[in-house]
Amino acid sequence: MIRKILIANRGEIASRIIRTCRKLGILTVAVHSEADSDSPFVGLADEAYLLGGSRVQESYLNVNKILEIAKETGAEAIHPGYGFLSENADFARSCEEAGLIFIGPKPEIIQQMGNKVEARKKMEQAGLPLVPGFSRPLIDSAEAAAVAEKIGYPVMLKAAAGGGGIGMQAVANEDELIKAFEGNQKRAQLFFGNGDMFIEKLIEKPRHIEIQVLADSFGNAVYLWERECSVQRRHQKVVEEAPSSFLDEETRNKMGMAAVKAVKSIGYSNAGTLEFLVDADKNFYFLEMNTRLQVEHPVTEEITGLDLVEQQIKIASGNKLDFTQSEIKQDGHSIEVRIYAEDPKTFYPAPGRITTMELPEGEGIRHELAVHGTSVVSHFYDPMIAKLVVSGESRDKAIERLREALASYKIEGIKTNLPLLMEIISHEAFSQGDTTTDFIAKYIKKLTV
Amino acid sequence: MAELKASMAGNVWKIVANEGQSVTDGQDIIILESMKMEIPIAAEEAGTIKELKVNEGDFVNEGDVLAVIE
CATH class of the missing domain: 3.30.1490.20 (ATP-grasp fold, A domain)
Incomplete structure (x- = not known):
């Protein structure tokens, strides 16, 4: 098993990875920018090092510096989180060349799946249905x-x-x-x-439904069912849940098996997600594959009881998956909402200093936080400052808990999308599961951008 | 005369028009960048750009005047 991991990321996901490492007795190295010196993840890690300035090129994309710190601190592996270097094949290759384990699939696979056109071709060969389209750029x-x-x-x-x-x-x-x-x-x-x-x-009334997979380096692969992430603004996810209230058992299994067959055929290893559009008749079409941990992975953890970061580390350590498909059970319902520092009406980013933060606690409530009560939310990075994950024995119960939790969720000093989230999950159409990708435009408001 | 204002806090990423240039209603003048998002700021009426008040790379706050169009 890997004994020391450098986390090449920031914010909530860096804290999330450190938490699992601690549980497994693995030492952690955090790397951070100037703007993040005061961030929670920096204090949580066993060691923390400054990468450079606040701009991402000087910090979280500064490959040479990251590799240098990994070597100096004796880290054996790098966890890239999501975003930044997580789907950068050159970085994965540089890690290998430097004798470090990159926690993710092989560089060739990252490269293949990163190219939209090539990924579509590969997955079509592997038997996944695609949205009908045209495979080269249009001339005019x-x-x-x-x-x-x-x-x-x-x-x-x-x-x-x-x-x-x-x-x-x-x-x-x-x-x-x-x-x-x-x-x-x-x-x-x-x-x-x-x-x-x-x-x-154009797929009409589409839902965005994705399949989580885990594959080891010995050709074993399983699926951990789906997440539905249809509620989006500016084509970015806002609310995610598992299971989807729309899929029936037959479609769910069909999608899962198709995903597993596809990842086996491309020789995938580690955690990955296949994104699909599902139409009103439950036809599903492959969109793209994310070769990393997803932002919304916690809802899968909540219903399966598995720790996905732990699975990633075990696979990267060369372990075999220690369960089979039939041993994976799902129980209950989980919903995640992304809390963004943004204007709830225009969705424009709204950086600033937090003055108050009070979070709900209780059964079935999980927080993933990028900030603390006096953090400065900088304009240099993604506006997501926290995730609220709520679980219950049924979808109705989860929604009820989420509504209560949001009602007592307090962040002041900056604008956040909390009012929008409350509006979404309190809407009758949400309770009824009428969650197509145009949900916000249709039921909440017209988008201004 | 109309003032073109920043709709969010962030960096001036690109300026895509020049002083003295005549612009049409809805034409992008400046692109702001903040938190990984790029927002084009467009002229709200046709006219001539009298003054650009910012440079590429400047940090602006929500409501700051970016340009004057007349």
């Missing part, structure tokens, strides 16, 4: 129109380099498509320096 709006005609409207226009919903637009007919094509291409070029556009069939 005329070609886009021809392709859309063939696929059938409505279609989704997507920028290849897009993120956060920029360069992405649903269009219902040729007029709209021609108009949208150039605008989105220009914007994608301006934002990402790459104006390549793709087209896909």
Whole structure:
């Protein structure tokens, strides 16, 4: 078993990883930026080192410095968390070359799954259904129109380099498509320096449902069922739950088995997540694979009783999975909400200093925190400052607990999305499980961005 | 005359128009960046950019004036 781990990340996930290491008797090394010197994870680790300035290039993406500290402190492995270097194949390779274990899959696999086009091709070969689309960038709006005609409207226009919903637009007919094509291409070029556009069939009333998998280095793989993450703003998840209230037993098993077959066929190892869109008729389409721990992994832990970080470390240590598919049981229902430092109406980021923080405690309530009661939430990093995870024996019970917990959740000094979260989970459509990806736009408000 | 204001606190990531340039309603003038999110700030009416009040890399607070359009 690995004895010392450097955590190349920050915020709540760094604290989360340290917690499991402590449970397993593994020593931890935290690395941090100037802006994070006062962050909870820095104090939690056995050792902590400054990487450099606050900008991510100087700190959390500073590969040479991270590797240097790993060597100097005698760390045997690096846990990359999510974001930052977690899906950077070159970093994984550099770790290997430096004699360090990268806690995640092999660099070749990260690279394959990181390229959207190649990942789609690979997974199609492995038997996963894809959203009908076009596999190379479109030349111009005329070609886009021809392709859309063939696929059938409505279609989704997507920028290849897009993120956060920029360069992405649903269009219902040729007029709209021609108009949208150039605008989105220009914007994608301006934002990402790459104006390549793709087209896909628009899946109507879609849900975002993902399958968690675990695979060891001996060809064993299991699925830990699904998480539904349909409630999103700006194409980013806000509420996640397990199990999905929409899937039936048959679809659930079908998706799980398809995911396991796919990861076995590509030779995947460690924890991973396959993201799918599921339409109203319960057809599922592969979107992408995340070759790392997900933000929303706690809801899976709550219903399976497994510690996913522990599993990651064991797999990276060269252990075999010590359970089979039939030994994994799910029990109860779990919901996670992401607490963002942002304006609850415009969703614009809102950095600042926290003046008060009071958190609910009680049965079935779990906190993952990036901040403390007097933290400065910096504009340098992601706006997610905390996750509230609530569990109960049924979905109704979990929602009830979540509503009570949110009612007494207090963060002052900065704007947060707490009012929005309360509005979402108190909505009748949420109770009824009518959670398609347009939930916020449809039931809460029109998006302004 | 209209003042173009920052809708959030963050860094001025890119300035995509010049002083003296005529712009149309809805045209992006400045792109702010904060917490991994880029927000374009667009002109709310057509006109000429009289003054750019910020430089790329500057930190601005919500409500700060970024440019003046007339």
